[in-house]
Amino acid sequence: MNKSQKGGAAGLLAGLRKLNIPGILIGNIVLFVLFGLANERFLSSYNIMMIFRNTCTLLMAALGFTLVILIGKIDMSVGSVVSMAAVSVVVLYNAGVPVALALLLPLLIGIAVGVINGLLIAKCNFDFWVVTFGMMSVFAGLALVTTDGNTVAIKNDIVNWIGNGKIAGIYVVIWITVILAALMVWIQKKTKFGYDVFALGGSQAVASVSGINVVKTSIIVYALSGLFAALAGVLIACMTNSGSPAVGVDYTFNAMAAIVIGGTPFIGGKGGIGGTILGALLMKILASGLSLVGIPATWQKAITGFVIVALIIIDVVNDHRKNIKAQRRVYNNVG
Amino acid sequence: MKKSKRIAALLMAAAMTATFAGCGNGSDGGNAAGDGGENAEGGKNITVILKNSTAPFFISMAEGAQAAGEELGYNVEVKTPVDTAEGSGNEQQNQLCDEAIVNGVDCVVLCPVDTEAIVPAAQRIVDADIPVVALNTRLGDESLCETFVGLENVQQGYETAKALFEKMGGKGTLIIIEGSTGAQTSLDRIEGCKKALEEYPDIELVASQSANYSRAEALNVAQNLLQSYPDVDAFFCCNDEMALGTAEAVDAAGKTGEIMISGQDANDDAVSALKEGKITLTSWGDPYMQGYEGVVAAVDVLEGNEVKEFYEVSTKVVDETNVDSFKDE
Numbered sequence: 001m002n003k004s005q006k007g008g009a010a011g012l013l014a015g016l017r018k019l020n021i022p023g024i025l026i027g028n029i030v031l032f033v034l035f036g037l038a039n040e041r042f043l044s045s046y047n048i049m050m051i052f053r054n055t056c057t058l059l060m061a062a063l064g065f066t067l068v069i070l071i072g073k074i075d076m077s078v079g080s081v082v083s084m085a086a087v088s089v090v091v092l093y094n095a096g097v098p099v100a101l102a103l104l105l106p107l108l109i110g111i112a113v114g115v116i117n118g119l120l121i122a123k124c125n126f127d128f129w130v131v132t133f134g135m136m137s138v139f140a141g142l143a144l145v146t147t148d149g150n151t152v153a154i155k156n157d158i159v160n161w162i163g164n165g166k167i168a169g170i171y172v173v174i175w176i177t178v179i180l181a182a183l184m185v186w187i188q189k190k191t192k193f194g195y196d197v198f199a200l201g202g203s204q205a206v207a208s209v210s211g212i213n214v215v216k217t218s219i220i221v222y223a224l225s226g227l228f229a230a231l232a233g234v235l236i237a238c239m240t241n242s243g244s245p246a247v248g249v250d251y252t253f254n255a256m257a258a259i260v261i262g263g264t265p266f267i268g269g270k271g272g273i274g275g276t277i278l279g280a281l282l283m284k285i286l287a288s289g290l291s292l293v294g295i296p297a298t299w300q301k302a303i304t305g306f307v308i309v310a311l312i313i314i315d316v317v318n319d320h321r322k323n324i325k326a327q328r329r330v331y332n333n334v335g
Numbered sequence: 336m337k338k339s340k341r342i343a344a345l346l347m348a349a350a351m352t353a354t355f356a357g358c359g360n361g362s363d364g365g366n367a368a369g370d371g372g373e374n375a376e377g378g379k380n381i382t383v384i385l386k387n388s389t390a391p392f393f394i395s396m397a398e399g400a401q402a403a404g405e406e407l408g409y410n411v412e413v414k415t416p417v418d419t420a421e422g423s424g425n426e427q428q429n430q431l432c433d434e435a436i437v438n439g440v441d442c443v444v445l446c447p448v449d450t451e452a453i454v455p456a457a458q459r460i461v462d463a464d465i466p467v468v469a470l471n472t473r474l475g476d477e478s479l480c481e482t483f484v485g486l487e488n489v490q491q492g493y494e495t496a497k498a499l500f501e502k503m504g505g506k507g508t509l510i511i512i513e514g515s516t517g518a519q520t521s522l523d524r525i526e527g528c529k530k531a532l533e534e535y536p537d538i539e540l541v542a543s544q545s546a547n548y549s550r551a552e553a554l555n556v557a558q559n560l561l562q563s564y565p566d567v568d569a570f571f572c573c574n575d576e577m578a579l580g581t582a583e584a585v586d587a588a589g590k591t592g593e594i595m596i597s598g599q600d601a602n603d604d605a606v607s608a609l610k611e612g613k614i615t616l617t618s619w620g621d622p623y624m625q626g627y628e629g630v631v632a633a634v635d636v637l638e639g640n641e642v643k644e645f646y647e648v649s650t651k652v653v654d655e656t657n658v659d660s661f662k663d664e
Binding site for chain 1: 387388389412413415416417418423425426427429430431433435436437438449450451452453455456458515516517520522545
């Protein structure tokens with residue numbers, strides 16, 4: 001590398017730093033460009049649409065889950081609720097329930113699971129791991145029982161339209177996800193509930209003393225987590241025209257990964273839904289890109305993990321640098 | 336400040352080079368495929384989507400498909416999901432289907448994890464005017480595929496079970512170890528086994544449990560079952576991996592030789608276990624030939640040859656009498 005190039009690169013880096021772009025966004029852009037260079041088909045409109053389409057269900061499950069992690073807790077039942085909702089849509093419809101109800105009732109199941117989780121954790125002070133882990137088993141099991149372990153098909157035009165139809169050339173599922181994600185960003189940034197969630201994650205004791213209803217907020221957070229998990233399940237049922245009791249097994253961990261990559265740490269109190277959106281996108285860009293440039297399936301997992309770790313390190317180092325800078329400013333002012 | 340800055344820059348550089356390196360390797364593969372595509376006026380591109388890349392059964396199937404591609408002068412690319420779990424397996428197969436459309440391949444040979452959930456993705460391939468050949472497992476909507484290549488799992492289950500019941504002398508108690516709950520192959524093989532059971536009224540089915548096609552899980556499941564049914568005479572397992580797990584459980588209980596175990600697929604481990612007398616019999620669905628025939632069928636479709644309705648790959652029961660020779664016959 002010659003001198004001028006080096007200077008140019010450093011200058012670019014410094015410029016980027018001033019913009020203060022989160023590492024995750026840089027990661028997304030870098031990967032996007034790299035995959036595009038490696039295989040121009042990656043940038044075809046069809047593939048880009050498919051990346052967004054594939055992100056929908058994961059992001060949906062992660063939207064409510066992000067709030068749970070923001071208050072410093074975990075919801076292990078997300079994946080099971082996804083499966084349960086997917087299976088319920090199909091079983092209800094095939095049992096003769098009108099299609100609108102078959103699509104809405106599973107959401108109520110999700111909310112109910114969330115409320116029970118919230119009550120047991122916030123009101124009764126049970127450990128959140130144990131409670132949600134229990135719920136995970138209960139609903140993973142119930143989903144299996146409901147269809148006797150089989151994948152069941154559903155044939156309905158409305159269901160198929162939601163899952164595979166398009167409005168203005170863009171899949172309906174993408175519209176639904178974009179609207180709901182925007183709504184959640186608004187709730188997080190502009191409502192009192194949004195502030196309460198961050199306060200609760202910072203310190204439950206302080207939040208309580210400052211007059212925040214901890215129990216109520218926690219219950220709403222878990223209810224939203226259940227609702228969005230159920231929404232993800234309903235969308236999966238629509239997209240695949242079927243309900244499989246095992247469909248959600250990986251969603252808990254994948255959603256967790258998307259959230260943490262997006263910059264919301266497990267201790268809660270910082271990060272948020274914006275990061276989760278980018279985190280979910282990053283996972284799907286990686287999945288699509290690695291496969292499209294021809295990396296064997298056996299290698300993809302390791303590379304995905306490596307990229308994720310690298311991104312987290314960049315974020316942590318950046319944070320550290322910012323802290324030092326801020327401290328220095330204080331010292332300078334004092335001095 | 337300088338130090339942390341340097342570290343940040345270093346890490347970033349490291350991350351980028353690593354990603355570049357990763358993509359560099361990959362782009363070779365991508366280019367190879369792309370070149371194939373450009374040279375493909377004569378030779379065409381076939382994508383084979385399998386269930387996973389870890390089970391010996393599918394590794395063998397992939398080898399068969401690639402061998403057929405080389406022999407017939409076609410560019411065959413085998414793709415598999417990264418995760419083998421059933422739910423995400425389907426999601427990733429969906430993604431691989433879309434990728435085949437993006438790459439503009441000429442034919443997709445599809446071996447679905449989930450027969451129903453793959454239907455919309457198969458529909459998208461058909462909508463893109465790419466013919467689909469179903470391999471090993473049928474699609475939920477058979478009008479979407481040109482033809483089906485494989486063996487009848489019901490028939491394989493039936494023949495394996497019948498051979499096992501003959502060895503049991505037509506009487507005794509039986510436990511079924513099921514594959515992944517809901518997987519079509521497992522359902523079909525169980526159906527075949529139950530069909531055979533009807534012909535042997537003196538054989539009693541005492542339990543039937545899933546071990547997810549996994550050796551480790553089968554070990555646990557069989558251990559538990561042996562606690563509840565210590566006098567069981569035979570295990571019918573829906574694949575070899577589970578038969579091997581069951582064999583370990585039976586071994587631990589000190590009952591090797593007393594309890595009969597049947598597997599299916601005849602993979603290498605199972606064949607050596609059969610030679611040691613740890614399992615009683617297995618059956619060979621010839622995954623290599625399935626992969627091979629899958630590509631043959633795709634070539635028939637692409638070249639406008641006469642396409643058979645069903646490319647059958649035959650099943651063969653393997654026991655101690657033909658364990659050394661079954662692959663040559």
